[in-house]
Amino acid sequence: MEKLKIQLGNLEFQNPVMTASGTFGFGLEYEDFFDVQKLGAIIVKGTTGEKREGNPAPRMCETPMGMINAVGLQNKGVDYFCQHTYHEIKHYKTNVIVNVSGSTIEEYIKVAEKINELEHIPAIELNISCPNVKKGGMGFGTDPKMAAEVVEAVRKIYKKHLIVKLSPNVTSIAEIAKAVEGAGADSVSMINTVLGMAIDAEKRKPLLSTITAGLSGPAIKPIGLRCVYQTSKAVKIPIIGLGGITNATDAIEYILAGASAIQIGTQNFVNPRIGLEVVEGMKEYLDRHNLSHIWDIKGVI
């Protein structure tokens, strides 16, 4: 499938379809449904310096064409990942990318340094945009100076491909993207979830333990497309687009808006085979339109 093969910076992908952090576990959870190695990349759950329990229940509710989650970076910590989980997934013949999170610059550095040592992890996705943690997280992603500071610090110690994941909960995402590009990011991914809220009118109570939390799914696709479009006019590094992708057509729209690759999140819960279906659907689109490569339509809008 030469038509779908891409390269972001120094990193090759057999196709531009990746699964988004926090929605695909470690890939293992989906092995019963399809050969996950057929994806361009698997981005695993957000990993922090120490084990985290995440937020209390209730952590999710459905809203019109979307869901709000307040999981809050529950994970077993970077050491557990390196000693255990890594060995279960390092054989995958596709890119396994670790989503790196933290509350302080020191924590981001600590996690990135440890992941840098893992031979079969060719990239990290620095999550400076999580809305579900009290300290840090989105704080870094909503201020261009702080965003540049954390990316610069991680860039110094992280030698492989560095993706920085951005939050849509800002006035100008293009400005944040420019700041992280200047600080040495190899690419940016966008968007993380949109800060939202849901209320039970009968009980007169919020539906989530954190009251406000992250909206994802089809409802946010127009926001994701807009962010990718605006950013593509402002930076030179490649953009990985996501937010509300449910089929190959949605994925193509992101490429048209200026993305070089895409990720699928919430739809993995609805259709566990969606990753593979999008790869096949993108190929079908290119054949039908007589295009020789996916990037022939990149950013034509």
Next chain:
Amino acid sequence: MKHCDNFIVSEKKFLNQSFYKLKLKATKPLPEIKAGQFVEVQVNSDSKVLLRRPISINDVDYQTNELSLIIQTVGQGTKELAKISIGEEVNLVYPLGNGFEVKGESVLLIGGGVGIAPLLYLAKQFNAKGVKADVLLGFRSQEQMISLDEFEKCANVYVSTQDGSVGEKGLVTENSIFSKSHDIIYTCGPTPMMKAISENALKNNIECYASLENKMACGIGACLCCVQNTTEGHKCTCTEGPVFNAKDIIW
């Protein structure tokens, strides 16, 4: 191994005003399914409902290759699913969760409302092992009740209704069978009911297993939305549950 397949609706029956039963026929042989396991049902792909809905497996017939579900209409998803017709397709991810361990000689199964659904298959499995279970079913009133014929074929059935319209009046924990001694209690139903049963069982040193109905997104351990707080921290209800030993649950 988990599967994701289309099933064909082979039977649909309203059991009362808000409960309905669907029989779903698989197009390939069913894998081994444990009592207490559940499916994630996709409500029509062109519907306004996005996520799948977790529903307990009420019964399994390996001969006809059919699964039964009992569903209560509570919101948009369960309402839309109620409109499905015989012969239509429905997509399931299955079988999910740990399920009940079928053990003990003198067992009490307690269901409340639609939580009685997984207990039928459990009672049948006990029966197959030569154990006739005591089954205590709690309903708000007669209107919420469903026919208990199938339970009566394989278990000793007791009923509580809050208004006393059928069986004993009051909560299940006030039913006389509840104070009879049993080795193990299995329960599924509203959280306050399961909590009261668990606390009571633990106080009397009776082993107790509760099947929880936490909100889920993926159903397969990928999203961490469904966690239950336990003595060992947050556990996924969809993979490490839905059945938990009551002594581990922090309600």
